[in-house]
Amino acid sequence: MAFYEKTYDVIVVGAGHAGCEAALAPARMGCSVLLLAIDLDKLAAMPCSPSIGGMAKGQLVKEVDALGGEMAKITDQTAISYKVLNTKKGPAVHSSRTQNDKNRYHIAMKAVIERQPNLDLKQGLVERLVVEDGRVIGVEDQNGFGYQGKAVVLATGTFLSGRVHIGFRSIKAGRAGEFASYDLPAHLRELGFELGRMKTGTPPRLHRASIDFSQFEPQEPMPEPITPFSFFTKKITLPQVPSYMGHTNENSQKVVRDNLKYSALYGGVIKGVSARYCPSFEDKVVKFPERTRHHVILEPEGLDTDEIYASGLGNSLPPEVQLEFVRSVRGLELAEIMRPAYAIEYDYVNPVQLRPTLETKRVRGLFMAGQINGTSGYEEAGAQGMWAGINAACQVQGRPPFVLDRSQAYMGVMIDDLVTKGTREPYRMFTSRAEYRLMLREDNADLRLMEIGHGLGLISADTLKDLNDRKAQTDAEIRRIKKTVVKPTPAVNAYLEEKGTRPVSNGVHLDQLLKRAELDYGAVSTLAPPTEPVRARIARQVEIEVKYEGYIQRQQREINRFRNLERVRMPETFDYSRVAGLSNELREKLSAIRPASLGQASRIEGMTPSGISVLMVALKAAGAG
Known part of the structure; x- marks a missing residue:
């Protein structure tokens, strides 16, 4: 295999929201970085909703921003509607959300990537990792050409064994119209990784001129003055436009119910686990049969396009059924579908195989971020990308790992959930997952994290x-x-x-x-x-x-008690099989997860207070902790 002349500190595979943050952070920390994308014209694409933020997701974006990331800045450059959710509740759950011009978002992020010192952007489909003595030393693309690197971040999104479904027709694709990666997931299995299968989807896009907007209720954007997403944004420049809310009806339910046998999801074609918190319309009909109507929100995909994102109408039905279903909605009787809805299945790596740094336990120097870890959402991906990228840089530079705990950041909650409990369904961030959410507000993300970002070299x-x-x-x-x-x-x-x-x-x-x-x-x-x-x-x-x-x-008193357990470190080589008083199931889980602290051990599913007491005694007996 021929190698490129340059050896990079960090190689990032995949240029979605995770990959972009994973590449920018180490480059700004002084590392030489290579970012590889299957298609440079889809960098930072928004294949689903053209929006950023939402409940708990807004907090993640603010945290990325406070640490020196890019997502919030690009959001402000391309936002065409701002809202703050949950304003009638306390500040702990206030969450910002924007509607964005998807094409402008891609262009703006690509410009930042291209102009970033220490960062090379190249097109290529990675098929294998180059591993020696248990450590990754590079990657190999579809042409058999290699790139050498001291650390690698996989941010592959839905592209691992991706398959798009519309009715009973399916094609190999990472997203509609884009290549999927089949050799790389096979290679990961060769390396001993456990992979699972997940499913997500996206609704149809409709032509603006074919919609009767008088039948929908306008959802006006936030009035002036607008509070930007980024702590660094001084002014919002793009015009603000409304979205529109309507509802499905009993006829909509009937069309889908009568055609469930043709659905990829309910016709037996799809095997992957669906997102519980973002159900397709088939799921709504089957799981909530008592509800006769559901929200439909029409969101513009940009200022210079007539495509309208039909949130709430996601499905995996054949095109002719999709058309009948869409036209059953009041105001959409003459709607023209520009892009059909579809479902997509893809492989992911169970995240219990990762350390709290997002480095894999099987291959040293290999990090993973985004949907490959079983999560959903641009915001979750961006936060993981930054986390993995920072840790890759810290490892290369010989610096201490970057890990935030559950009392410091929403991203700390997310990473701890993933590496401690794993996930068997697409993971989504919620405010309810953060037990210290009063301290993890949007408004104080800068107060919590900017000093840490400065220490990393990401904040001036x-x-x-x-x-x-x-x-x-x-x-x-x-x-x-x-x-x-x-x-x-x-x-x-x-x-x-x-x-x-x-x-x-x-x-x-x-x-x-x-x-x-x-x-x-x-x-x-x-x-x-x-x-x-x-x-x-x-x-x-x-x-x-x-x-x-x-x-x-x-x-704060609760946090102090929490940190007392976090301070008790668990040796990586600790032999849990010898700990008397623990069930066999807990021994197996502890041995697989290898918690970094007694606090992390306490959050393993099935762990009890008596089990923690047993572990504390065993640690003292072993002279650890």
């Missing part, structure tokens, strides 16, 4: 200085508020009554007033304004920290 000194200045201003304003006493003057009580909250009869500290549900930081500005105006970001942070002070303190 000027940005860190601005962060520390904002922290100091926030702390100073909180101290001022706590020391300020508001007296029961007529003007004060008139303001409080106007805001719908009870008046005061005695002097009260301003922070106690701010804790009232009816009041926000505007009350501070009115009743006891600071000598210098407070920036909006700082005011928001002050308000949250004061209002939720008791809850934050309680959660």
Whole structure:
């Protein structure tokens, strides 16, 4: 095999959302990086919904941004609609979401990749890894040409043994119209990896001119001023456009129910496990037969195209049935399908075969990120890509591994879930998965992670200085508020009554007033304004920290208890088979997962408090921990 003249520090295979972040991070840390894509014209493609963020996903994007990643910046450059979800609930679950121009997103990310120093972008289909003495030293493409590297990140998306299904017709494809990779998953099995099979899908795209939008309810984007996704974005430049909401009906249900036998999903063609949280319409009909209507959301795919993404109409039915189904929806009676819906099956690697760094346990220097690890979503992929890319760079540079725990970041929750519990269905991030979500808010991702990003070389000194200045201003304003006493003057009580909250009869500290549900930081500005105006970001942070002070303190105590278990390290060579008092099942799980800490061991499925006590005794007896 002939090799390219250059030896890279990190080679990234796949240029989707995981691959782009996996390549940019080590390049910005000073590593030489090669990014290999099957098709350079599909780099950072949005094959499903042209959107970024959503519940818990928005938090992941903010965290990638705070560490020095690119996804949020590209999102702001290409967003054509902004929303913040869950605003009627507490700040712990507020999540940003954008609708994006999919073509602009691809072009903007490709430009960043092409211009990034230390990063080479090349087209190629990788078929094998080059492994010597249990360590990866390069990759081989479909032409038998090799590239040498000290670490490799596989970010292959849905391309491993990918097969697209429309009715009973199926083709080998990583996405509709794109090559799949069949030799690489076979090679991974040769190396001893356990692979499983998953299924996802995408709805039809409709022609704008064929839709009667008067039958749909406009969903207007967020009004000005828009809060950007990225902490670094100063201004939103693209025009903002609405999406449209409608509903299916009983006839829609009937069309699909009568044709289930022709569905790839229910006709016995598909064997992969479907995403529970993003069901196809066939799933909705079968699993929720009592519901006679479901949401349909029409989302523009960009400013310069007439393609409309029909969210909610995903299916794997034959084209003629798809047409009847789509036209059963009010307002879509004359709809023209530009691209049919389809289902796709693909291979993934059970993530319990990974370390918390996302390095594989079987092959040293080999990392995996994104849908190859059993996850779904651009945001989950981007966060894993950055995590794997940083750790690949740290390994090459001889630096300590990069691992965030569950109390530090949503991405820490996701990685811990994957490597500790594995997944047998497409994994999706939810706020409910994060037990410390009050501390892991969107608004404080920069406060949590920018200093870590600076230590990695991904965040500039000027940005860190601005962060520390904002922290100091926030702390100073909180101290001022706590020391300020508001007296029961007529003007004060008139303001409080106007805001719908009870008046005061005695002097009260301003922070106690701010804790009232009816009041926000505007009350501070009115009743006891600071000598210098407070920036909006700082005011928001002050308000949250004061209002939720008791809850934050309680959660911090929980985190301290959690970290006590995390500090007890489990030796990688620890022999669990010799630990008396554990069930055979737990011994097998512990031996397979090889938890890095007692905390991680406590989260293994089936572990009990008594089991943790047994492990602690065994560790002390062995002189470990």
